[in-house]
Amino acid sequence: MTTTPLNQLLEKMFAGDARALARLMTLVERDGADVGTILQAISPKLGKAFTIGITGPPGAGKSSLVDQLTTLLRKAGKTVGIIGIDPSSPFTGGALLGDRIRMTQHFLDKGVFIRSMATRGSHGGLSRATKDVIKLMDAAGHDYVLVETVGVGQTELDVMGATDTVIVALVPEAGDGVQVMKAGLMEIADIFVVNKADRDGAPRMQTELALMLELKYSARHPEPGDPPMWKIPVLPTQAVNNIGIRELFQAIEEHHRFLQDTGELVRKRKTRRREELLSRVEYEARRRLTTRAQTDPALAQLLDAVSEGTTDAYSASMQILGSEVFRTA
Ligand SMILES: Nc1nc2c(ncn2[C@@H]2O[C@H](COP(=O)(O)OP(=O)(O)OP(=O)(O)O)[C@@H](O)[C@H]2O)c(=O)[nH]1
Ligand SMILES: [Mg+2]
Missing domain, CATH: 3.40.50.300 (P-loop containing nucleotide triphosphate hydrolases)
Known part of the structure; x- marks a missing residue:
């Protein structure tokens, strides 16, 4: 099994290493590509x-x-x-x-x-x-x-x-x-x-x-x-x-x-996880949409049309949701 630096960091953090914890916090703050891996790895420990x-x-x-x-x-x-x-x-x-x-x-x-x-x-x-x-x-x-x-x-x-x-x-x-x-x-x-x-x-x-x-x-x-x-x-x-x-x-x-x-603690935490899912989807959708618009002229045009008021936001959103935009990372 190969161990990447991120894996090592996580293992150290689980073992109580404060510096590893601090570095993981910085990674999470920066919201880079490793955030998904980190959140996945810690999920069973929460x-x-x-x-x-x-x-x-x-x-x-x-x-x-x-x-x-x-x-x-x-x-x-x-x-x-x-x-x-x-x-x-x-x-x-x-x-x-x-x-x-x-x-x-x-x-x-x-x-x-x-x-x-x-x-x-x-x-x-x-x-x-x-x-x-x-x-x-x-x-x-x-x-x-x-x-x-x-x-x-x-x-x-x-x-x-x-x-x-x-x-x-x-x-x-x-x-x-x-x-x-x-x-x-x-x-x-x-x-x-x-x-x-x-x-x-x-x-x-x-x-x-x-x-x-x-x-x-x-x-x-x-x-x-x-x-x-x-x-x-x-x-x-x-x-x-x-x-x-x-x-x-x-x-x-x-x-x-x-x-x-x-039973409120369980209920509260359930609600919290569900809310987190919804806000992550929202956040990710927004991020992908704005990134994609930089390289996808048709999408950029659609966003422009909404800004100009020539296309309404509702039909444009339906069009986007039915398109390829969210099928790839
Ligand atoms: N007289 C009095 N002063 C207090 C008491 N508790 C805190 N202070 C003083 O109030 C000031 C602010 O205290 P902090 O604990 O920094 O307050 P804070 O709410 O964390 O402040 P911010 O993070 O800047 O919003 C400090 O000078 C404390 O010494 C208290 O019970 N009585
Ligand atoms: Mg304070």
């Missing part, structure tokens, strides 16, 4: 890691929370993968985890792997690349994968959708509850954290969130067959002072158990 997303406004203390949670998890003997995403700083190559909180205490720990990601370098979309990097962390055997994103753009919502438990971190100064609703955070949170609870306004923020959740629950009219309901906790923390972190971890574990006991 699903062991429990993934946690942390999002919230800039400076809310997300990295500080990740840092403290990591300390707790390490004390419990768990290995941790940390991914920080920074779509807003293409120049720094992902300064997210470096800017404020450096997590220095974990850098030398072999049980912690930290990866920063920025738009730069992730061809074909940051959220696709991030999801693949989460998979690599899982395949490499990390017990927990923590993913930090800032704000609630489409990428962030998409990435949070790829995790099992979503923590939304807010701070007393984050503004009134209406803003929270608008930002779509209400829809994605499994756990709310009011960080910087040492500051004025924290209890008010907590009460406001709790009230909003009550409203949300009372507006609900459960039907038989609806998924079981998780009651979203609102927890005060002081990440810098290591206060409330144990309670946060307990809430994460409770949510994990809830997902397992109710």
Whole structure:
């Protein structure tokens, strides 16, 4: 049997080699020809890691929370993968985890792997690349994968959708509850954290969130067959002072158990894999179409005709779907 460098990389990664893992992540980010082979190879190893997303406004203390949670998890003997995403700083190559909180205490720990990601370098979309990097962390055997994103753009919502438990971190100064609703955070949170609870306004923020959740629950009219309901906790923390972190971890574990006991974890992951298939098909179709149009005059002409408005997009799409375009790689 011949072993290609890629095979060797994968074997090393499965054996726990951090450098091999980092190189595979770079390959996946670049979205080159090897991505298919990598994803195929790791597929049987997936699903062991429990993934946690942390999002919230800039400076809310997300990295500080990740840092403290990591300390707790390490004390419990768990290995941790940390991914920080920074779509807003293409120049720094992902300064997210470096800017404020450096997590220095974990850098030398072999049980912690930290990866920063920025738009730069992730061809074909940051959220696709991030999801693949989460998979690599899982395949490499990390017990927990923590993913930090800032704000609630489409990428962030998409990435949070790829995790099992979503923590939304807010701070007393984050503004009134209406803003929270608008930002779509209400829809994605499994756990709310009011960080910087040492500051004025924290209890008010907590009460406001709790009230909003009550409203949300009372507006609900459960039907038989609806998924079981998780009651979203609102927890005060002081990440810098290591206060409330144990309670946060307990809430994460409770949510994990809830997902397992109710079958939600299986259901969520099934939906996720199906969605992934659909978005891969979409992504691949778009990629092939635009590449092919560069060498196929008839196709280029058809695309032009749609741009000019002389052919409608619907008939053109049917024509393309029935053509040879997708039959070859
Ligand atoms: N007073 C107070 N400050 C905190 C607390 N937690 C974090 N901070 C400080 O808030 C600042 C931002 O913390 P980070 O953990 O970097 O916040 P972040 O949400 O990761 O920030 P971005 O990734 O830049 O969006 C740092 O100076 C922290 O020391 C807290 O509980 N209380
Ligand atoms: Mg941060």
